[in-house]
Amino acid sequence: MNIIFMGTPDFAVPSLRLLLEEGYNVTTVITQPDRPKGRKRVLTPTPVKVEAEKHGIPVLQPVKLREADSVEVIRQLAPDLIVTAAYGQILPKSVLDLPKYGCINIHASLLPKYRGGAPIHHAVMRGEAETGVTIMYMAVGLDTGDMISRVELPIEDTDTTGMLFDKLSIAGADLLKRTLPDLLAGRIEAVAQNEADAIYSPNIRREDEILDWSRSATELWNHIRGLNPFPGAYTLWNGEVLKVWASLKPQTKDSSGTGKSAVPGTVLNCSEQGVEVMTGAGTLWLTEIQPAGKKAMPVSEFIRGAQIPVGTVLGNV
Numbered sequence: 001m002n003i004i005f006m007g008t009p010d011f012a013v014p015s016l017r018l019l020l021e022e023g024y025n026v027t028t029v030i031t032q033p034d035r036p037k038g039r040k041r042v043l044t045p046t047p048v049k050v051e052a053e054k055h056g057i058p059v060l061q062p063v064k065l066r067e068a069d070s071v072e073v074i075r076q077l078a079p080d081l082i083v084t085a086a087y088g089q090i091l092p093k094s095v096l097d098l099p100k101y102g103c104i105n106i107h108a109s110l111l112p113k114y115r116g117g118a119p120i121h122h123a124v125m126r127g128e129a130e131t132g133v134t135i136m137y138m139a140v141g142l143d144t145g146d147m148i149s150r151v152e153l154p155i156e157d158t159d160t161t162g163m164l165f166d167k168l169s170i171a172g173a174d175l176l177k178r179t180l181p182d183l184l185a186g187r188i189e190a191v192a193q194n195e196a197d198a199i200y201s202p203n204i205r206r207e208d209e210i211l212d213w214s215r216s217a218t219e220l221w222n223h224i225r226g227l228n229p230f231p232g233a234y235t236l237w238n239g240e241v242l243k244v245w246a247s248l249k250p251q252t253k254d255s256s257g258t259g260k261s262a263v264p265g266t267v268l269n270c271s272e273q274g275v276e277v278m279t280g281a282g283t284l285w286l287t288e289i290q291p292a293g294k295k296a297m298p299v300s301e302f303i304r305g306a307q308i309p310v311g312t313v314l315g316n317v
Contacts, residue, residue, distance in 0.1 A: 115143035125226030
């Protein structure tokens with residue numbers, strides 16, 4: 001059994017480890033090219049590359065997998081199975097048709113909901129009560145292949161996208177462990193996705209990070225935790241970016257209105273508890289913020305040296 005593993009971020013590492021721990025023959029790892037990171041723009045290998053090199057597995061990093069040269073290299077490797085997890089490139093049909101057992105993908109959502117590159121972010125931002133992992137056969141479309149297996153996980157009030165990222169990466173590896181024996185034995189009955197239920201989750205854009213104070217307090221709370229730890233939600237204060245990393249879950253009464261009257265975005269309170277902001281429905285207490293040029297900090301620390309005056313309207317230039 002000749003397996004090629006394709007993956008890039010930390011999310012994919014547990015699945016690669018699982019394959020190796022279970023004794024599967026991973027002959028090659030394909031990952032994205034090294035990228036510059038940090039303020040000093042240091043060229044940094046992907047987490048999957050680092051893990052593969054620990055085990056002495058050859059690593060390929062094509063800039064574009066669709067190019068004929070890249071496809072030919074994979075053809076020469078003669079994979080029986082290709083396993084992908086957050087690889088970051090769409091596999092062309094010329095690659096999908098190569099393995100005897102097909103190409104399977106470990107996707108961090110309950111398909112057909114949240115196809116695309118940022119399924120965890122969007123599930124939290126939209127206030128979903130649960131998410132999960134789906135293992136599917138890969139097809140030419142974006143996350144459109146038939147579903148092989150899945151596992152559900154609740155989204156807790158305390159969860160951020162970063163926390164769910166870790167939970168789902170482990171759940172994905174465990175699901176792969178339980179799925180592969182049946183797949184290789186031909187006992188899988190894959191199920192087609194219902195296109196009517198499909199929801200896409202594109203990569204987060206800069207404009208997606210903006211806090212729209214006309215939305216309800218609950219929607220904004222979900223938005224903030226859905227963008228934590230990357231890239232972070234923000235608003236404007238005195239014409240500069242104010243990152244918002246955490247807020248308190250609004251009480252039920254707050255989400256339907258508090259009786260307070262003010263323009264959405266107006267600061268109503270700034271104290272040890274946080275910064276209370278008027279929204280389109282209820283008020284939201286911001287508890288961790290990051291002013292421009294500063295580190296992220298609890299509001300209780302921020303107010304020792306600064307204040308956001310009551311009456312300030314956030315989001316104004």
